[in-house]
Amino acid sequence: MPKGIIVKALSGFYYVKDGESESVIECRGRGVFRNKNINPLVGDFVEYEAEKDIEGTITKVEARKNExxxxxxxxxxxxxxxxxxxxxxxxxxxxxxxxxxxxxxxxxxxxxxxxxxxxxxxxxxxxxxxxxxxxxxxxxxxxxxxxxxxxxxxxxxxxxxxxxxxxxxxxxxxxxxxxxxxxxxxxxxxxxxxxxxxxxxxxxxxxxxxxxxxxxxxTPGFSSLEFNEVEEGDLGGCFPEISEISENCKFRGCLHVREPHCAVKDAVQNGEVVDYRYEHYVQFLEEIKERKPRY
Ligand SMILES: Nc1nc2c(ncn2[C@@H]2O[C@H](COP(=O)(O)OP(=O)(O)OP(=O)(O)O)[C@@H](O)[C@H]2O)c(=O)[nH]1
Ligand SMILES: [Mg+2]
Ligand SMILES: [Zn+2]
CATH class of the missing domain: 3.40.50.300 (P-loop containing nucleotide triphosphate hydrolases)
Structure with missing residues (x-):
């Protein structure tokens, strides 16, 4: 079965670039994809079958690294x-x-x-x-x-x-x-x-x-900049410098806001962590708590 990568998706068609010939084949998804809730995406590695290299059908979507x-x-x-x-x-x-x-x-x-x-x-x-x-x-x-x-x-x-x-x-x-x-x-x-x-x-x-x-x-950009999938406790991990310093916070699970003996707050005080980065961290944390975006 030939393999390729989906390089474009438009109006129900997937454009698969063949891994060997590098030609692009217009494909539809297999009928059972709908029932199985398989939604091919641009970037997917797929197997497909095609007659005369013109119109084809995607038969398998390989496991994704991320999406x-x-x-x-x-x-x-x-x-x-x-x-x-x-x-x-x-x-x-x-x-x-x-x-x-x-x-x-x-x-x-x-x-x-x-x-x-x-x-x-x-x-x-x-x-x-x-x-x-x-x-x-x-x-x-x-x-x-x-x-x-x-x-x-x-x-x-x-x-x-x-x-x-x-x-x-x-x-x-x-x-x-x-x-x-x-x-x-x-x-x-x-x-x-x-x-x-x-x-x-x-x-x-x-x-x-x-x-x-x-x-x-x-891409047309991110249409949403909400942190719907980020949990409170994971936010610090998305700020590399906060994440590193937080190892020295006294309390496990410290959110670096009101906790005493917080190494992150100390680092903001002495300028090791830039103040606007910390302010954004606090603002995002609030947003996550409220699960409502504020722009
Ligand atoms: N002066 C200057 N103008 C630029 C530069 N790069 C882009 N522009 C202008 O900025 C405007 C927007 O550029 P685009 O490349 O369409 O921006 P985009 O990020 O693709 O926008 P979307 O497709 O709407 O997300 C155009 O008027 C460009 O001419 C630059 O390096 N210098
Ligand atoms: Mg553009
Ligand atoms: Zn802390």
């Missing part, structure tokens, strides 16, 4: 989180929201701060400082511009042999970034509406694109 629901995609190795340094304005709370969601799925995040060509030297200093703070936590942070191509080449080594999802708010320049990395792509991009301050999504479906020896998904 996201919004955007619907599976078997992700890493998430390239794109945040613009300007237009829309850089926001550490939004960055931390994305980081928590990605960390909670055990996916490696790579932070890209885009549109640095728009910054004056004062603004650049601020962005450099944020970069240093996130690098200190242990994150990979790339500053770049699709327009001037500054910093662009830094992404390339990350892509090889991996399935990456590009995620971030609408208008931050995800599609532009992919187009700049491969001039043959020509993905549609859109000027953001300045009056609204945020664009409506130009990219609408999920598709895996082969680029620099890996697959990337240009």
């Amino acid at each position: 996201l629901i919004r955007p619907p995609i599976s078997n992700i190795d890493q998430a390239i989180l794109v945040f613009s340094s300007k237009e829309p304005e850089f926001s550490t709370i939004l960055l931390d929201r994305f980081l928590v969601l990605i960390e909670s799925k055990n996916i490696k995040p790579i932070i890209c701060i885009s549109k640095v060509d728009l910054l004056d030297s004062e603004q650049r200093k601020k962005i450099d400082q944020f970069r240093d703070e996130y690098v200190k936590i242990g994150y990979d942070v790339l500053l770049l511009s699709s327009k001037t191509t500054e910093g662009l080449a830094q992404i390339i080594p990350y892509l090889r042999g991996k399935n990456s999802v590009f995620a971030g708010q609408s208008g931050v320049g995800k599609s532009s970034l992919l187009n700049a990395l491969d001039h043959e792509l020509k993905i549609k991009t859109n000027a953001i509406s300045m009056s609204l301050g945020r664009g409506k999504h130009t990219t609408r479906h999920v598709e895996l694109i082969e680029i620099h020896g890996g697959y990337v998904a240009d």
